[in-house]
Amino acid sequence: MNFDRKNLTDEQLLDLYKRIVKPRLIEEKMLILIRQGKVSKWFSGIGQEAIAVGITAALDKDEYILPMHRNLGVFTGRDIPLYRLFSQWQGKANGFTKGRDRSFHFGTQEYKIIGMISHLGPQLGVADGIALANKLRKNGKVTAVFTGEGATSEGDFHEALNIASVWELPVLFVIENNGYGLSTPTNEQYRCENLADKGVGYGMESYIIDGNNILDVYTKIAELKKSMVERPRPVLLEFKTFRMRGHEEASGTKYVPQELMDMWAIKDPVDNFRKYLKDHGILSLDYDETLRSEIKKEIDEHLAIANNEPEIVATYEAELNDVYKSYEFEAITPSDKTENIRFIDALSTALRQSMERHDNLVIMGQDIAEYGGAFKITDGFVKQFGKERVINTPICESAVVSAGMGLSINGYKAIVEMQFADFVSTGFNPIVNLLAKSHYRWLEKADVVVRMPCGGGTQAGPFHSQTNEAWFTKTPGLKVVYPAFPYDAKGLLASAINDPNPVLYFEHKQLYRSVYQDVPTDYYTLPLGKAALLKEGNDVTIISFGAGVHWALETLKNNPEIAADLLDLRTLQPLDTDAIYASVRKTGKVIILQEDSMFGGIASDISAMIMENCFKYLDGPVKRVASLDSPIPFTKALEDQYMAKGRFENALKELIAY
Structure with missing residues (x-):
């Protein structure tokens, strides 16, 4: 393995060494604990630590990273106290999910880490939303999101890359190509020679990097970060690496040829970097032993803290209270001035007045900008609010919903318009598994309203006429609004936008232009949950x-x-x-x-x-x-x-x- 230090100082090299040794030593301890039955499940990243460590070291601490379940180096690289990680893995209260989700399925705003869900793909769209918020702020920040070679087959991967390219979002799309998606080898996953080639189809620059060479990782990310601040754009990175353990420990590695294991063992990212530093007189044997001793001591001390923490006691109240983010409804009463308007006009006015009230509100949807939407509800919005806040999207509902979640994570409010409620099926996964569960899982709001033009009576057929509210009323964590009159439509939409929880807002198309009512001209709100x-x-x-x-x-x-x-x-x-x-x-x-x-x-x-x-x-x-x-x-x-x-x-x- 050839290491090129470029202009890095000895201190920087030793810092990278400290960063890569720590997750390795924690991993070795976890393998002991899982054999002892003290941890129920573990996804090992042994053999590919250089990627997570190098990327985290190159980014600022206030830049979001969206890791996978074998990227321990991201979490240690952000200096999360180890006892909190151990508590998380043991399902204790000092973890990040109150025992509700396991391993690395969590996020933390404090450390700007947004964890994955098991469906993998949606986090790529979340990164788009986070990056969009950064671009709107013009703050020069970069977002990094990890995925594996297997997940590149998912539609969300392609949707997220397409959106990022079209919108020129500063996202580092990180593919850890470690040879296997659980047990399925790459030759059964895709036919292109390199996954980096997929970037070409999206007009995106891409690179292939030795994922076991921490200096190659760190210097390339540092170089790209500087360039992306000057010229925001997405970049696709394929890191060639290998995982030396099973998909998770119970899986084992019997399906991997031994010669492949032997070949990659020689390329171990920790051992090779240590040898390089020792050969060049940068790392002494005494310093190495002292460093490892200190880290092992820290691990043991923090494990003791987690082990002494009591088990979580289940209560109905605690569980049910966290399904939704608590929210104090603000009743805003309008003046007596009214106008006789249609249902559709009430919706348009509510959106316009909410955009005026919330300068961090963004609307996304197909044809909603210059065209004004399929039903002309956002007609004229671009002229008033600009294309930065009224955004035409490609036809990719899943990634757009996920981007809405990313906007929410990074301090914005998002409205996603489904052109027809029927089309939400292609965005179903991030709604029911990401938006709905985020607050319950790790107390993160999902400040997203999904508008749903729905209903029959217009002879539009099976794909444009469904009223599919029951898909969502049974999903804990979602709110579902379905008004019948212009007055309610306006006030409830304003309230839905104010509410930090995810709201499915159904709008019956046949009512759009057939129902009139005297509606206050002022902005006002109506409480959700009141018949x-x-x-x-x-x-x-x-x-x-x-x-x-x-x-x-x-x-x-x-x-x-x-x-x-x-x-x-x-x-x-x-x-x-x-x-x-x-x-x-x-x-x-x-x-x-x-x-x-x-x-x-x-x-x-x-x-x-x-x-x-x-x-x-x-x-x-x-x-x-x-x-x-x-x-x-x-x-x-x-x-x-x-x-x-x-x-x-x-x-x-x-x-x-x-």
Whole structure:
């Protein structure tokens, strides 16, 4: 192995040596502990420490790094107290996840480290968002994100590279090519000769670096960092390396040919660097022994601290209180001045006034800039707020949602517009596994609103007409809003943007231009989780939301003899159970109307909750009315048959007559 010190001083070389020895010694200790059963799982990075150590040493401490699960050198390089790491790996409270996630699945704002989720790919998009925030601030900061050669097959990898290239984001995309994705060798992972070649397709400069040579790693990153400050852009780096242990310790390495293990053992990054320093008179035997002794002592002392820490005691309160970030709703009341506007105008005004109120708010989506969005809701926004804050995105929903998370991590608010709610399926993973779980896992907010134009009645067919709220109402950590009127749409959207938790905001397309209402011209907020009682009566309780509210109003208008409580939920998560139970206790009969298909819809859960909590008040079965359990069709006759609207009146009359 050839080491080129370039202009590095002896002190710098010794500092790099200290940095690379520490994670190696911790690893060796962890292998002992796992054999003793004191640690449940371990992902070893032995053999590839030079990458994490070199990159971390080259970056400033206030620059974000997004590592993987065998990048211990990132964490030690940021000087995290070892007892906190040991507590994390043992599931103790002094760790970073309160025992809720293991190993390196955590982040810490204090040390500017953002940990991975097991789905791997989304963290690349998160890095894009973090870098976008840095670029907006013009602070000259670089973001580094790690991935393995296996994850380069994921769509998120390609989406993130494409976004970073198009937006010229200062991101170092670090591929640790260690030969195997768990047990699958590279020749079964990809066909290109080098993964660095993939950068060409995205107009991105790329490099192949010896991942076992810490000087090559450090000097190249330092050089790139200086260049990227002057000219922000992404860079793809493929580090050739090898992991000398299994994917995790239980996996073993029997699937690896012994000659390959022997070849890479000769290239050990720690042993070779030590030999180089000794051969050049930079590292003495005494200093090396003293350094290793000090690190081992630190490890033992901090292990004792973690071992003496009590086990976590499980309580319902502690767990449930951390699913969402606590947030004190600020009620803002408008003046009496109103204007009669459409649903779509209310949304546009809420967005515009929120952009004026929050100078750190960014909107991202397909065709939302000069074109104004598919429904023209952001028409004129570019002229007022600039393309820096109203950003057209490539067609890559997953990475855009992840970028929203990155913006939130780095101090911004993000709105992601799905052109149609149906298209959220390609961004589903980061919503339910990243946004929804981040606060619970490591107390990091996800200040992201995902706007969801949804619903049928426009003959748009199976891919543009779904109302898919039930995909998200069952996911802890998400909030789901679904207004039916312009007044609510404006106030609830403002509140959703203020809320630091992730919000899925459903907007029924058929209501956009068909529903008018007198709406305050001023900015105002409405609380999430509060239903609206639109009509009062003693015969029956009708529960609905979105377009279903208007179907119910039409039915009651056509049947004036029916005296009903009509409850517009407005928010599906959190759900206003108090309002639901109060009305059911009063009327004794309840019918729930949803546009979504029946099985697995939110009406089923509301029905079950009523049965469990209000059974003794019921004078009839809880009735559900929903669309057919089929995809939504295109032709009007088929769509009309599909929709719940046509079956509601008969179902309502049957329940009243029960």
